[in-house]
Amino acid sequence: MKVWSSEHTFDHDWETVARAAWRKYPNPLKPEVTGIDVVDRSVGDDNILRTTRLLRTEWRIPSWATALIGFKNPSYAQEYSEVDATRRRMMLKSRNLNCRNFVCVEETLNYEPHPKDSSKTLMTQTANISVYGVPLINYMENMLLSMFSFNAQKGCQAMEWVIRNIKKEYEDLSTKLNSEYVQARRSVDGLVRSLDDLSQSLGNGYEPATRPKL
Structure with missing residues (x-):
């Protein structure tokens, strides 16, 4: 089994990053994720939002490797998440559903305010990769580990892409609301002015109209 872990700091508050995590897919920087569906969602007495989602993916894996483990596209993964808005914590766990007799990849992501700067968000990421019952186990695990590390970097870029879109949506909404207000x-x-003019033209002693507060 190979274990991989890393940390990444987002220069955005936890609420923005957590919102981006929900909206991460579809994403042009993560084209391997081709579909996502909510299987179950609930809020417990502890006010923690728990969600299970199914991810549909298509990976580019060498043909010799797919022949060893019987891998075929599309493949599927299950994601379980917990969001504690009170404590500002978000946890996501995912695991592959295909070929588990040969390959097991389990990933855990945690998002929480950075301990040294609460205006930023610290993401910790851990992956356990295991290959069973096939030749070249160590080589296969190292290959999958390398792929995972590369995709993790792309994942951070994908999050930034979503965050930029979220901020643009807020800016567009603010501009629209200001325009409508004006x-x-x-x-x-x-x-x-029309009521004032009408009152003056009638000369009937009406008080000038008072502008309502907006």
């Missing part, structure tokens, strides 16, 4: 204010101002 238009509404102009409409109200125009209505108030």
Whole structure:
């Protein structure tokens, strides 16, 4: 069995990173993930959100390796996650469902505020990779470990891509709301002026219209 672990710091708060983790797929930087479905979701008495999802993937693996373990695309993985919004913690565990008699890959991701700077998020990532009952076990495990390490780096880039999109959505929404507010204010101002003009033209002693607060 090979064990791999790493840490990565995102220069974004925990809420933003946790939101990005939910929206990580589909993603042009992680094209191997071709589908994702929610299998189960619940909130317990402890206010922790628990979710099980099914991921559909397509991997580029050498033909000689696929022949050894009987691997075929598409493949599937199960992801289990827990989100504790109160403590600001998010944990995701995933494992492959195909070819488990020959290959077992289990990954754990944890997201929490950085202990030295709460405006940032610390991600810790661990993977256990095991190959059974085939020739060249050590070589196969090292090959899978190398693939996993490369994909982990792409995973961080994919998260940043999602975060940029989230921030752009907020900016677009803010711009839209400001524009709608300005238009509404102009409409109200125009209505108030019209009522004032009407009151003056009638000369009936009406009080000038009062502009409502927005």
